[in-house]
Amino acid sequence: MSPFNIRPAAEKDVELIYGFILQLAEYEKLANEVVATREQLRETLFSEKRYAEVIIAEYENKPVGFALYFYNYSTFLAKPGLYLEDLFVIPEMRGKKIGKALLSYLAQLAIENNCGRFEWWVLDWNQSAIDFYRSIGAKGMDEWTVQRVDGESLHKLAGENVEVT
Numbered sequence: 001m002s003p004f005n006i007r008p009a010a011e012k013d014v015e016l017i018y019g020f021i022l023q024l025a026e027y028e029k030l031a032n033e034v035v036a037t038r039e040q041l042r043e044t045l046f047s048e049k050r051y052a053e054v055i056i057a058e059y060e061n062k063p064v065g066f067a068l069y070f071y072n073y074s075t076f077l078a079k080p081g082l083y084l085e086d087l088f089v090i091p092e093m094r095g096k097k098i099g100k101a102l103l104s105y106l107a108q109l110a111i112e113n114n115c116g117r118f119e120w121w122v123l124d125w126n127q128s129a130i131d132f133y134r135s136i137g138a139k140g141m142d143e144w145t146v147q148r149v150d151g152e153s154l155h156k157l158a159g160e161n162v163e164v165t
Contacts, residue, residue, distance in 0.1 A: 004098055006105045009054035009066070011046040014038050017054055020066045024088040028123060052085060055105060057098050065089035067102045071113070079116035082106060087120070100136060107149060107158035118149045118157075 009017060018038050025031040044051045057065035068086045073079075084106060089098045110118045122129050130140070137153025149157055 004057060004059040004064070004096070004101065006055050006057050006101060009045070009056050011042060013054070013056060013063075014042050014046070016056070016063050017041055017045070017066060017068075020088050021086070023090065024086055027088070027091075028126075055102065057089065057102055059093055059096070059098065064093040065098050065102060067106060069106055069109075071115070074116050077116035079114060081117045081119060082110040082113070082115045084118070084120035099132065103136060103149075104157050104159075107154050110154060111158050116150065118154055120147045122147055 015038060018036070018041055021036060021041075022031070022034060025034045045054060052068050052070040054066055054068045056063050057067075065088055066086070067084060067088075069082055069084045072081045072083045074081050084103075087099060087102055089102075107118055109115075122133060124130075133147050134140075136149065136157055138147040138149050139153075141148065
């Protein structure tokens, strides 16, 4: 049995999600841009009209990371797409394949929901993240900073064994 698992976030996780967002913003040198409040997160993530969804990664039952995502639409494919807005794993847990497990979980959701693509952006200075994304089959979009996993790479990523609770 794996020492970590991934679960959908619940309303009780708002404080945790907010904390992860602040840590991510600090890492990205964008802390001054965070204007979100806990109440806004509660409203936009857990009310009747939800705008995004969150999954939580836990290691030995302790929250260690999150991913926030939503569905978009590709007119060229005439299919929905899954867009990863944020992914964060606490620094001391990096290198344990938790980030890859979060991406694999999302790739599985993309396939289950007939998505034609799975995309995200990465800051151009974050070479370690770019290298990691390339290692799982993501392609850089030269005219954008969007990352995409599709086709064989999407299926390969979705094939990762992830314990889902």
